[in-house]
Amino acid sequence: MIDPDQLRTRAAAVFDRLREDQARESAAVAREQPESADETKPGTDPPFDEPVVLPTLDEQRDDRPRPPLPRVMAVANQKGGVGKTTTAVNLGAALAELGYRVLVVDLDPQGNATTGLGINSRNLDATIYDVLLHDVPMEDAIEPTSLRNLFVVPATIHLAGAEIELVPAFSRELRLRKAIELVTDDFDYILIDCPPSLGLLTVNGLAAATEVVVPIQCEYYALEGLGQLLRNVNLVQTNLNPRLEVTTIVLTMYDARTRLAEQVAREVRQHFGAKVCRHMVPRTVRLSEAPSFGQPIILFDSSSRGATAYRELAKEVSGGAAQRVG
Numbered sequence: 371m372i373d374p375d376q377l378r379t380r381a382a383a384v385f386d387r388l389r390e391d392q393a394r395e396s397a398a399v400a401r402e403q404p405e406s407a408d409e410t411k412p413g414t415d416p417p418f419d420e421p422v423v424l425p426t427l428d429e430q431r432d433d434r435p436r437p438p439l440p441r442v443m444a445v446a447n448q449k450g451g452v453g454k455t456t457t458a459v460n461l462g463a464a465l466a467e468l469g470y471r472v473l474v475v476d477l478d479p480q481g482n483a484t485t486g487l488g489i490n491s492r493n494l495d496a497t498i499y500d501v502l503l504h505d506v507p508m509e510d511a512i513e514p515t516s517l518r519n520l521f522v523v524p525a526t527i528h529l530a531g532a533e534i535e536l537v538p539a540f541s542r543e544l545r546l547r548k549a550i551e552l553v554t555d556d557f558d559y560i561l562i563d564c565p566p567s568l569g570l571l572t573v574n575g576l577a578a579a580t581e582v583v584v585p586i587q588c589e590y591y592a593l594e595g596l597g598q599l600l601r602n603v604n605l606v607q608t609n610l611n612p613r614l615e616v617t618t619i620v621l622t623m624y625d626a627r628t629r630l631a632e633q634v635a636r637e638v639r640q641h642f643g644a645k646v647c648r649h650m651v652p653r654t655v656r657l658s659e660a661p662s663f664g665q666p667i668i669l670f671d672s673s674s675r676g677a678t679a680y681r682e683l684a685k686e687v688s689g690g691a692a693q694r695v696g
């Protein structure tokens with residue numbers, strides 16, 4: 371049993387260290403990238419007409435071991451707009467299409483995964499806020515979606531208060547884990563869509579998961595802040611959740627026309643090796659249109675490049691493991 375007082379002290383230390391790290395990292399970035407250095411600014415990429423030919427990764431052997439089902443995966447990156455929600459929704463949908471039972475947990479007050487899955491937040495009895503703050507069982511907050519096998523625990527803007535309201539709460543870092551534990555057996559995959567911050571909500575997401583999925587946008591500054599995320603994962607691993615591991619890096623918004631995207635992809639592969647998914651998600655307008663219709667891309671435009679990419683990604687992530695429930 372973890373002693374809650376000890377946990378609270380440890381968690382306080384975690385946050386202090388995080389704040390210090392963040393301040394140091396921001397200072398270092400500011401020093402390394404002076405405003406006036408034009409060549410380091412986005413948008414000054416040399417024009418590049420020819421498509422970049424990537425290494426034919428399909429020829430590489432993919433013998434990564436896949437963790438057993440059920441898998442609880444936190445989709446996290448404190449950088450905003452890198453494709454966390456798009457990946458949680460569409461990877462979730464593609465896994466559901468493969469026959470797995472999938473739950474997407476929206477842990478972001480923006481509620482983008484909720485609306486992106488067609489849930490109208492006005493008609494909800496319970497949301498993730500009630501689960502985290504008012505001990506409402508997770509089961510009561512689960513909503514079906516238009517895709518068979520795909521379910522969501524919705525979030526609304528009320529969740530914005532949770533970062534503050536959770537502070538004095540008992541075992542505040544483990545609230546989500548405890549709630550998820552009671553429904554884990556009903557699903558093959560639980561994907562937690564984390565907000566773009568490293569606050570208490572994301573800590574809850576990381577404490578509840580066994581795996582971290584990190585979407586990385588193939589753009590300038592893509593790797594900035596990644597060290598901070600990995601340090602955070604390590605701190606949660608050491609203090610709250612020893613099973614936690616970064617297993618999956620997804621390259622998003624890949625634009626084969628820019629040299630930069632290819633460089634970012636190569637650099638990320640050098641750092642993370644086999645954790646980087648071989649199938650990258652291309653930048654496509656259809657993927658950005660789908661959420662406003664409340665549909666995952668495989669329903670919105672089943673034959674689009676985005677749909678194909680997330681289907682391939684789902685096959686790669688699952689490794690073809692046999693469904694456990696359903």
Ligand SMILES: Nc1ncnc2c1ncn2[C@@H]1O[C@H](COP(=O)(O)OP(=O)(O)OP(=O)(O)O)[C@@H](O)[C@H]1O
Nearest residue numbers: 450451452453454455456566623652653654657658
């Ligand atoms: N592959 C893609 N091609 C084109 N647009 C994309 C792609 N992936 C995501 N987008 C769009 O980029 C924006 C940011 O994506 P998304 O919301 O998934 O990022 P996020 O990391 O969840 O953002 P936040 O940090 O705000 O939660 C959205 O408008 C989304 O529709």
Ligand SMILES: [Mg+2]
Nearest residue numbers: 454455478482
């Ligand atoms: Mg999001």
